[in-house]
Amino acid sequence: MPEDTTAEQAAPEDLWRLRRSIDNIDTALVAMLAERFRVTREVGQLKARHRLEAVDVAREEAKVARLRENAARAGLDEDFAEEFIRRVMAEVVRQHRIIAEEG
Amino acid sequence: MPEDTTAEQAAPEDLWRLRRSIDNIDTALVAMLAERFRVTREVGQLKARHRLEAVDVAREEAKVARLRENAARAGLDEDFAEEFIRRVMAEVVRQHRIIAEEG
Numbered sequence: 001m002p003e004d005t006t007a008e009q010a011a012p013e014d015l016w017r018l019r020r021s022i023d024n025i026d027t028a029l030v031a032m033l034a035e036r037f038r039v040t041r042e043v044g045q046l047k048a049r050h051r052l053e054a055v056d057v058a059r060e061e062a063k064v065a066r067l068r069e070n071a072a073r074a075g076l077d078e079d080f081a082e083e084f085i086r087r088v089m090a091e092v093v094r095q096h097r098i099i100a101e102e103g
Numbered sequence: 104m105p106e107d108t109t110a111e112q113a114a115p116e117d118l119w120r121l122r123r124s125i126d127n128i129d130t131a132l133v134a135m136l137a138e139r140f141r142v143t144r145e146v147g148q149l150k151a152r153h154r155l156e157a158v159d160v161a162r163e164e165a166k167v168a169r170l171r172e173n174a175a176r177a178g179l180d181e182d183f184a185e186e187f188i189r190r191v192m193a194e195v196v197r198q199h200r201i202i203a204e205e206g
Contacts, residue, residue, distance in 0.1 A: 012153065018146050025139045026166070027173055030184060032135065034177035036128045043121050050115065063129070070130055074137035080194060081133060084187075091183060 033088075040092045044099040054096035060089055136191075143195045147202040157199035163192055 047054065064082055071081035150157065167185055174184035 012149065015146065015149055018142050018149070021142045022139060022146075023169075025135055025142065026170060026188070029132065029135050029139070029187075030170060030173045030177050030179055032128055032132050033184070033187070034174070034179035036125060036132070037179060039121055039124045039128065043118065043125075046115065046118055046121070066126075067129060067133060070133045071137070074133050076133055076137035076140060077194075081136070084132075084136070084190075085129070087187075087190075091180075 036088070037092070037095070041095065041099070044092075044096040047096060048100045048102075054093050054100060063089070139191070140195070140198070144198065144202070147195075147199040150199060151203045151205075157196050157203060166192070 044054075046052075064085060067081050067085045068078040070076075071078045147157075149155075167188060170184050170188045171181045173179075174181045
């Protein structure tokens with residue numbers, strides 16, 4: 001049984017089933033995000049070694065546009081998808097600058 | 104070849120390879136987010152039918168705590184993970200309120 005201690009103990013069986021799906025999806029999302037930052041750390045080290053800029057605006061904008069298309073096809077709100085990827089990319093740039101300074 | 108038209112055309116082969124990984128991960132993230140909102144829309148409809156509250160603070164806080172643990176295990180920054188899931192949950196609540204009003 002899930003750890004609910006609230007009014008929703010009275011909720012239907014379906015709710016419990018759907019929440020199991022959400023929990024599984026969240027585990028997958030965390031794993032995917034962890035892997036994305038693992039790869040972008042490698043990119044950061046490569047950029048630092050080759051003294052490349054941490055930010056590539058043209059590539060970022062192309063990425064946003066492509067992600068919005070993917071979102072539309074998958075039935076995900078495009079603005080939500082854009083906000084999400086911009087937040088991720090900002091964190092990547094922050095990490096790349098730290099890597100460049102450390103290197 | 105990727106669609107880079109910037110200075111990074113001169114970047115090493117490894118960068119291209121890593122960016123292919125990032126693009127694949129982003130496709131997976133979009134698909135997972137789309138699926139999460141598909142499931143939470145079902146939850147919203149269920150809650151509306153049973154006149155349950157859109158927000159369950161106890162469940163949300165338990166979810167945040169569990170996600171931070173998952174993030175730590177996966178090597179993902181815990182604060183980033185928390186900010187991410189809180190943004191997702193805020194969007195879910197917004198959608199659930201719309202569903203409740205429409206119902």
